[in-house]
Amino acid sequence: MASAETPAAARGDRTVRVDLGTRAYDVLVGPDLVVRAGDLIVQRFGAARAAIVTDENVAAHHLPALEAALTGVGRHAGTIVMPPGESTKSFAELARLSEALLDLKLERGDVIVALGGGVIGDLAGFAAAILRRGIRFVQIPTSLLAQVDSSVGGKTGINTPQGKNLVGAFHQPSLVLADTKALSTLPAREMRAGYAEVAKYGLLGDAPFFAWLEQHWQSVFGNDPTILTEAIEISIAAKARIVERDETETGDRMLLNLGHTFGHALEAWAGYSSRLLHGEAIAIGMTQAARFSEERGLCAAGTAARIECHLRTVCLPTRVAHIPGSDRPEPRALFALMQQDKKVQSGRLTLILLRAIGEAFVTREVDAADIAAFLEREVALPA
Ligand SMILES: NC(=O)c1ccc[n+]([C@@H]2O[C@H](COP(=O)([O-])OP(=O)(O)OC[C@H]3O[C@@H](n4cnc5c(N)ncnc54)[C@H](O)[C@@H]3O)[C@@H](O)[C@H]2O)c1
Numbered sequence: 001m002a003s004a005e006t007p008a009a010a011r012g013d014r015t016v017r018v019d020l021g022t023r024a025y026d027v028l029v030g031p032d033l034v035v036r037a038g039d040l041i042v043q044r045f046g047a048a049r050a051a052i053v054t055d056e057n058v059a060a061h062h063l064p065a066l067e068a069a070l071t072g073v074g075r076h077a078g079t080i081v082m083p084p085g086e087s088t089k090s091f092a093e094l095a096r097l098s099e100a101l102l103d104l105k106l107e108r109g110d111v112i113v114a115l116g117g118g119v120i121g122d123l124a125g126f127a128a129a130i131l132r133r134g135i136r137f138v139q140i141p142t143s144l145l146a147q148v149d150s151s152v153g154g155k156t157g158i159n160t161p162q163g164k165n166l167v168g169a170f171h172q173p174s175l176v177l178a179d180t181k182a183l184s185t186l187p188a189r190e191m192r193a194g195y196a197e198v199a200k201y202g203l204l205g206d207a208p209f210f211a212w213l214e215q216h217w218q219s220v221f222g223n224d225p226t227i228l229t230e231a232i233e234i235s236i237a238a239k240a241r242i243v244e245r246d247e248t249e250t251g252d253r254m255l256l257n258l259g260h261t262f263g264h265a266l267e268a269w270a271g272y273s274s275r276l277l278h279g280e281a282i283a284i285g286m287t288q289a290a291r292f293s294e295e296r297g298l299c300a301a302g303t304a305a306r307i308e309c310h311l312r313t314v315c316l317p318t319r320v321a322h323i324p325g326s327d328r329p330e331p332r333a334l335f336a337l338m339q340q341d342k343k344v345q346s347g348r349l350t351l352i353l354l355r356a357i358g359e360a361f362v363t364r365e366v367d368a369a370d371i372a373a374f375l376e377r378e379v380a381l382p383a
Contacts, residue, residue, distance in 0.1 A: 012225065014233045018152060018240045020247060023172045027152055027240070029233045031225055033179035034062055034140060037113070038069035041138065044175055045111055049077035050138070051104050053097065053124035054115040055084040058142050061185040066115055066140065078104040082120065086272055089123050089158040091167075097127050111136045111174070117143035117190075118150035122168070125156030129171035136174040143186055144194025145279055147178040148201070148235035149256075153243045163340065164264075164272065170248055178236070180228050191221065192316055193279025196259075196286070198231055201238040203286060203307065204258045207358030209234055214310050221314070254343060254362045258352040259286030265337035266320065269329045276323055283316035284323075292374050293353040303357060321383035331375040338371070 013030030033040070041050055050070050054063055059081050070076035080100045082088050101112065114124035114137060121139050128137035139151035157168020183191065198220070202210025213220070219227035239256065246253040263278075263285025270276040290304035308318045317323060343350035348364045349371065355361060 012229065014229060016233060016236045016240050018172070019244050020172060023154075025172060025174050025176065027176040027178060027236050029147075029178045029180065029229055029236065031179065031181045031229075033177040034065045034115075034182060035069055037066055037138075037140065037177055038071075038073035038075065040175070040177065041070070041075060041111070041113070042073045045075075045136070048075070048136075049106065049110045050075050050113050051077040051101055051106050051110065052079040052113045052115055053082065053101075053120060053127070054079065055082050055088065055117075055120050057084045058116045058120070062115060062142060062182055066113070070113075077106060077110060080104075082123070084119070086119060086159065088119055089165075091158060091160070094123060094127060094158055097123065098131055101127060101131055106131065106135065108132045108135055111138055113138045113140060114151075114173075115140045115142060116146070117141065118146045121146050121150050122156050122165070123158060125154075125171055125173065126158060126168055129156055129169040134171065137171070139173045139176040140182075141176065141178055142182040144183055144191055144232075145197055146194075147180075147183070147232050148194065149197045149239065151176050151178065152236055152239050153253075154247070163268075165342075178232055180223070180225060180232065183228070184223055188221075189277065190279075192314060193277040195220065195314055196279035196283040196311070196316055198235050199311065200256075200258050200282065200286060201235045203290075203354065203357055204255050204352070204360035205238060205358055206234070207356065209238075210310075210357050217310070217314055251362075254350060255352055255360050257343065258354075258360050259283070259289050261285070261338055261341050261343065261349060261351055262288040264341060265334045266323070266329070268337045268340075269334060270323065275325060276317075280317050283311045284318055284320065287311060287318040288374075288378055289352060290354055291378070292351075292371075293355075295374070296353075296370075299354045299356050299359075303354065306357065319381050319383060320379050321381060328379055331372065331379045334375050334379070335368075335372050338375075 016027040112128045114121045141147040141151035154170045154172035157165045220231050259282045263281035267281040287308050290307045293299045294304045311318050
């Protein structure tokens, strides 16, 4: 195994810099970063103590290695293990976590280390944003979705009965360690859901990357270290470049929502349950965005079929009819849910549509009646 002194390049690590001036940070991608986290944290944070926040599922696989790494360098302040699942992103759990972190006597100069998927990253990141008016945090994302999306960009927050992610803060991490080996314990369905976000980067701005995924997806799912690292690095770099241009989502960052306006409505209809994971909803939503673009003559015929073919090949759903269960959403109910989207402005929906694979754009120039009619056809579309 590579030692902490081995140069990053020799170990196969890649570094993506997120260049946000005084809030700039590195995202390291590579194997065994959990095991090496102690040295990497001391290199960057010196004498700071580090408190780990994780969930029960991730703890069972990866907590002993991280605790050993931090204890080995004398920096482990303690560990807080949260219940797994979306319901952990709540005010009640945030309060419990914040008080537990204060009980560990975490000071302003110390760091929180979020070890887990997007739920732990969003919750621990929000706790870091408000604890002692803001302390630093390190993301160690362990799901593919968290590695390529939620751990980078500084969006943190919790859910309320009114909706998902409606309470939160922009708080950038100080370091992200995306350990590709951690993905080996991720359930296959979660891996597929994260892959939808990987494919999203190809669809929204990088046609050669989408074509590369069409060729190499089996190696991504087979945890081939070189291919997996490449796919994650390209995804993170794509997100980093967009976040650098638009940190607080007033413009370009909306491109990252390709498939999300359609997808969120389906997720909300399915009750944010295991019936439809976020990435699965995004796979359907991206295909819908492509079908809608194609129907309107915005992109070439065959674009949606190519996207659907690839997502189906990796066993992601692409149609409403692919959602398990016998009931179907009412098109009008889906439309109402779309109108609750955070990107609605003056009552107009914001959609991310396609001119081609790799050429997404943001538009508010779509008639509500056209979307409603499209949803009627989508709900009726056979599997
Ligand atoms: N902040 C952002 O920019 C942003 C972006 C996208 C999504 N999100 C948020 O991310 C969350 C979804 O993230 P997610 O899909 O990672 O869900 P998650 O955190 O619930 O993780 C999915 C499941 O996999 C388990 N798990 C994670 N890593 C594992 C591993 N290596 N081995 C075994 N099990 C593992 C978790 O315990 C959980 O049961 C949502 O709350 C969403 O709102 C945030």
